[in-house]
Amino acid sequence: MGNQSSGVLVATADHLVKFRxxxxxxxxxxxxxxxxxxxxxxxxxxxxxxxAEELTVESFWRIYQARAxxxxxxxxxxxxxxxxTNAALDWLRIRQPDCELTEELMPLxxxxxxxxxxxxxxxxxxxxxxxxxxxxxxxAAILAVVEEQPHKEVAQALGISVTxxxxxxxxxxxxxxxxxxRQGITP
Amino acid sequence: MSAHDENRIQHLLRQALPPVxxxxxxxxxxxxxxxxxxxxxxxxxxxxxxxxxxxxxVAGLAVVAAAFPASIPLLLYYL
Numbered sequence: 001m002g003n004q005s006s007g008v009l010v011a012t013a014d015h016l017v018k019f020r021x022x023x024x025x026x027x028x029x030x031x032x033x034x035x036x037x038x039x040x041x042x043x044x045x046x047x048x049x050x051x052a053e054e055l056t057v058e059s060f061w062r063i064y065q066a067r068a069x070x071x072x073x074x075x076x077x078x079x080x081x082x083x084x085t086n087a088a089l090d091w092l093r094i095r096q097p098d099c100e101l102t103e104e105l106m107p108l109x110x111x112x113x114x115x116x117x118x119x120x121x122x123x124x125x126x127x128x129x130x131x132x133x134x135x136x137x138x139x140a141a142i143l144a145v146v147e148e149q150p151h152k153e154v155a156q157a158l159g160i161s162v163t164x165x166x167x168x169x170x171x172x173x174x175x176x177x178x179x180x181x182r183q184g185i186t187p
Numbered sequence: 188m189s190a191h192d193e194n195r196i197q198h199l200l201r202q203a204l205p206p207v208x209x210x211x212x213x214x215x216x217x218x219x220x221x222x223x224x225x226x227x228x229x230x231x232x233x234x235x236x237x238x239x240x241x242x243x244x245v246a247g248l249a250v251v252a253a254a255f256p257a258s259i260p261l262l263l264y265y266l
Binding site: 028031032035036039040043044047049052053056057058060061064122123124126127130141142145146147148170173174176177180 | 188192193196197199200201202203204205206207210211212213214215217218220221224225228
């Protein structure tokens with residue numbers, strides 16, 4: 001298990017070294033320390049709690065398999081986030097039907113965030129149009145625009161530069177606008 | 188696309204897909220699922236080792252039978 005400091009589990013350098021050597025106990029410690037953050041990151045991308053749980057397990061399985069390539073100097077969390085992002089991207093690539101995405105997003109909508117001035121139909125069409133974007137653009141836009149994650153973190157997670165993130169976000173928004181215009185919605 | 192248009196699209200997108208809660212957690216402990224995943228991936232390797240062992244045994248018996256034909260009745264007796 002990880003060291004406990006004020007009730008919070010903390011990974012030590014020893015955990016990381018043992019994890020690299022394939023120690024299951026060290027891996028369990030890292031899993032318990034990071035599972036909530038990894039799950040939260042994946043949920044932000046796939047927006048489906050059940051899928052996010054499965055993908056968290058999948059991500060940690062990939063992490064365990066790739067333990068020999070882990071560079072402790074770069075930190076566990078950014079590395080885990082990168083692997084989790086790839087797992088989530090793979091999931092998005094397989095799940096093409098756009099209307100399913102919209103239905104999954106419904107439970108995540110909160111009354112506080114809903115603007116009464118915006119018609120529900122427009123919101124629904126926007127979500128559908130967003131679901132039709134290429135997954136690689138969708139991930140950049142959802143993390144940078146919707147979740148307002150720092151561009152640097154998004155870039156690290158996607159393994160690209162900050163400029164490339166901005167470019168993907170721009171392309172996503174432009175494609176979204178064109179799709180909405182085709183449906184007769186002028187933002 | 189102008190900066191104004193970009194802001195409008197961003198606003199629309201945020202309303203269509205509100206951000207996830209600050210620190211969402213899984214509904215259950217995922218470690219048991221992780222262990223199951225590790226076990227299920229370890230099992231085929233174990234099976235393949237047995238397949239290799241079986242073939243080696245068969246090959247050994249074939250060599251013995253070919254080199255010492257007189258041992259065939261003895262091998263059949265023990266099978």
